[in-house]
Amino acid sequence: MPPEEDHRIKVHLDRLLAERGMTLAELAGRVGVTVVNLSVLKNDRAKAIRFSTLSAICRELGCQPGDLLGYGDPDAR
Template sequence: MPPEEHQVRVHLDRLLAERGMTLSELAARVGVTVVNLSVLKNDRAKAIRFSTLTAICRELDCQPGDLLSVRTD
């Protein structure tokens, strides 16, 4: 695996669907752009601020482990 690649997967699609929420709604509630959430949702983010992670988890009523996982293959 090249050093720039990561194995963290984001399960934002599933959590949004389970809660009947759109990416735009979440972006407005969290205070980040739709573009930034889209980058995160599509596993293209290189990092996430703890404050953003906290806000997403608060709005989706979940824990970080519900949102993120590490691919093990």
Template sequence: MPAEEGSGIHCRLDELLADRGMTLTELSRRVGVSLVNLSVLKNDRAKAIRFSTLTAVCEVLGCEVGDLLTVARRP
């Protein structure tokens, strides 16, 4: 959970993939980023993301950065 790790950032990659009928494997192939790295991002365990990766993911998914990454609301 993002709040436990302190970043407060939530990645909506799973939701965006589901909306587009795309698998993480297909995204990995199309973006050129390893499946492991995308899985870390999808599961809110990433500590950083390269702008080039962020741009490529958003281009493939046809979304904006704010659609992919959100600030998790803390209780």
């Protein structure tokens, strides 16, 4: 297994929520996960996401996984 390093995946949940006028708490209720877990994802601290959770987020936000996740420089925000 490769050594653990900072990942370069960025989560665009803030932007998607703002575009849809939805709160993190509202999305959490619709998806069936805790606000804390979504906050970890939103703040780029997640190390993994279940496909079932990703599917539910995309369903509720009306987006594709590529709209939610991006790949880039780990130092860029």
